[in-house]
């Protein structure tokens with residue numbers, strides 16, 4: 454068993470757990486910064502370690518196209534390549550390929566697409582998605598799924614969900630074949646893992662069927678996919694509530710691509726353990742900084758001579774040293790350090806939010822942080 458459920462909140466579905474991987478344990482709930490091109494933009498791996506980042510998400514699509522998964526494998530795998538010795542979760546590449554719109558063609562066999570870099574043609578099958586992630590040396594891999602846009606009709610969502618299920622089967626079968634090829638003799642670390650992904654758009658009957666049939670295949674963890682794609686927030690929370698009862702209690706649940714700090718709290722309350730989102734890092738580079746009272750836009754003229762830190766309650770190295778005025782100056786001057794410092798602060802804010810969530814669950818007081826989030830409505 455790689456996942457251990459440590460504590461459950463008595464009043465909500467919030468859980469505190471620990472997931473074992475080849476590159477160490479992940480405490481859950483967990484937030485995974487996104488390292489698209491084998492780097493979290495504007496920040497060094499050492500700084501990520503100092504911020505207590507436990508696991509990164511990297512994108513198969515980008516690494517498949519450049520520098521190529523086989524190149525990364527020959528260079529010793531993704532961990533060595535990017536200088537990161539903690540766990541890595543990779544997506545299957547599906548979401549990026551499906552986002553290409555005019556550049557792709559989907560069939561039951563897989564997706565044909567053109568590279569956004571040079572227009573070259575490629576075919577992504579469930580088997581190749583597993584091969585790419587295996588070659589990268591990912592600790593947690595994701596199945597290839599059919600990512601549907603929102604809104605979608607029940608008919609389209611049904612077809613897409615069933616295609617995703619068929620792909621899940623194929624990924625699982627292929628994973629069992631290629632997985633042992635990457636095992637080293639005598640290695641006692643936990644094996645690499647392949648997670649399933651629940652689809653079914655906004656339709657409860659499809660979500661239920663997807664979850665039940667994935668659980669029958671039996672994965673070590675389950676993601677909820679196809680959310681945060683434009684649907685209203687209350688609907689997203691509702692879908693999580695509908696899916697949750699069909700997911701095994703003793704396996705981790707991962708909500709893909711979500712979200713704001715308050716989304717994390719709301720989803721944890723509904724039984725989610727894992728998150729990834731580009732929001733803290735992308736917003737940082739755009740000068741949008743999270744604080745306990747809501748976000749601030751650092752370029753605003755009111756910060757021109759503001760000596761205060763971004764957030765006076767934040768313990769990050771940026772808030773301990775620099776003023777809003779300085780960060781505003783760096784941003785307006787288009788200095789590289791602007792992205793670096795803003796990224797450190799925003800990631801610290803997210804990781805601190807997750808740390809507080811864990812502590813409140815441990816003390817059986819998760820209600821308090823939930824109430825506080827709903828009262829302040831800061832994010």
Ligand SMILES: [Zn+2]
Pocket residue numbers: 763764767768769770771772773798801
């Ligand atoms: Zn800070």
